[in-house]
Amino acid sequence: MPVTDVITDPENLTMTVIADLAAPVERVWKAYSDPRQLERFWGPPGWPATFTAFDLVVGGRARYTMNGPRGEQSSGSWEFLSIDGPHGFEVLDSFVGDDGEPLDGFPSMRMTFGFAPSAEGTRMTNVSYFDSVEALEQVVAMGAVEGTRMAMSQLDAVLQDLRDYAQGKGTRLEVLDDTHVRITRLVDGPQELVWRAHNDPELMKQWLLGPDGWEMTECVVAARAGETYRNSWAPVGDGAGQAFGFEGEALLVDAPRRAVTTERMQGTEGPVTLNDLSLYEEDGATLITLLIEYPDAETRDMILATGMIDGMETSYARLEDLVLV
Known part of the structure; x- marks a missing residue:
């Protein structure tokens, strides 16, 4: 800081x-x-x-x-x-x-x-x-x-070369205050492809999986503000775990730079988070920044304790392989 x-x-x-x-x-x-x-x-x-x-x-x-x-x-x-x-x-x-x-x-x-x-x-x-x-x-x-x-x-x-700042450092978490965290990950690929990978259902099913052993069973994209999205996952075959999913509404879509959505677990009334995704490209690499707003510190800590960051890093590693193909 x-x-x-x-x-x-x-x-x-x-x-x-x-x-x-x-x-x-x-x-x-x-x-x-x-x-x-x-x-x-x-x-x-x-x-x-x-x-x-x-x-x-x-x-x-x-x-x-x-x-x-x-x-x-x-x-x-x-x-x-x-x-x-x-x-x-x-x-x-x-x-x-x-x-x-x-x-x-x-x-x-x-x-x-x-x-x-x-x-x-x-x-x-x-x-x-x-x-x-x-x-x-x-x-x-x-x-x-x-x-x-x-x-x-x-x-x-901004002051550092983007690759010097973020390359090889994986998915990084910063707690900004009681209700906001910022997550960053550099992907070695252009902004347009990273945006497409976040908005093309067939591509999303290839990387947005979290830990190994899971598959995305449903992917409905919100392409415009006011539309709703729905993503679901389940363990592959007889793997351990219970199927789950998230849904929400797009509040802002500014392709290929920014998308803001609400998010809650399917079948529940909350808690609801606000996810603000932005992409910035420099020298052929794209910095993914996800700003998450939680309703309170307790919800923030509960969700972070699930191992979310480790799962995101596994997914982002797949995403990088995907855009480099």
Whole structure:
């Protein structure tokens, strides 16, 4: 987690984010000045940002929208006030509506970003300046402190070469808070094929099996938001185990990058989880990221204790063999 501290200062009307990053200043500058890299970490997990404009000149504007897992949206814009690459930049940050104009009742704030060499690589200092204590408190109440920490937790993967970051490390689990975990796995294959393997029933039946000795007996895919899916498994032949399955609804489908679904065990009322799958390709490899939202910590721990991660690693190893064929 690169964030060292988030400091709110009502007396000086500021919020300061300090992060120590294991990359040189020039590499950090590239991550913040390239919209395709910036959108990989600007929104917190579950709320990825898409930059639709990025005019990196004094007086130019950037515009982005963060897309929530249930179709929610929050948009913002930057007006670049000063630029001193690779050492930093300054913007006027505003909440905006669909027309790109600032929203009434929401604060605008001046933000500075500074990148300085440090023993670890780079110290990033981001200071937001507010017009009033009320504006600062409003942004904090909207979850800015924790949202910033969670968003910055994604930056390590951006600053490293994707293969250096994830190849050979298997399926990795990060517990983000009481109700969210993030699971990542690098697959040596292109995004399009990995997406197809997640959405073609015949391909899914070849890899999405968990431990050896099981087969997928039913696979109904939800291709669009609002459709339902249903997957079932059973032991092969006279193997040990009891048949089971999961079902749910697609809330968002953005092929070939992202799909958000609900999930519950068939024949039950819950617990229901929210599964947010995203795929990112770099240099012919695809990082699978699955953000899972649980109703509570008890449910999270109960499900993780089933050996879910080991079963996912076995399945992902099959998936990699499949896309490399």
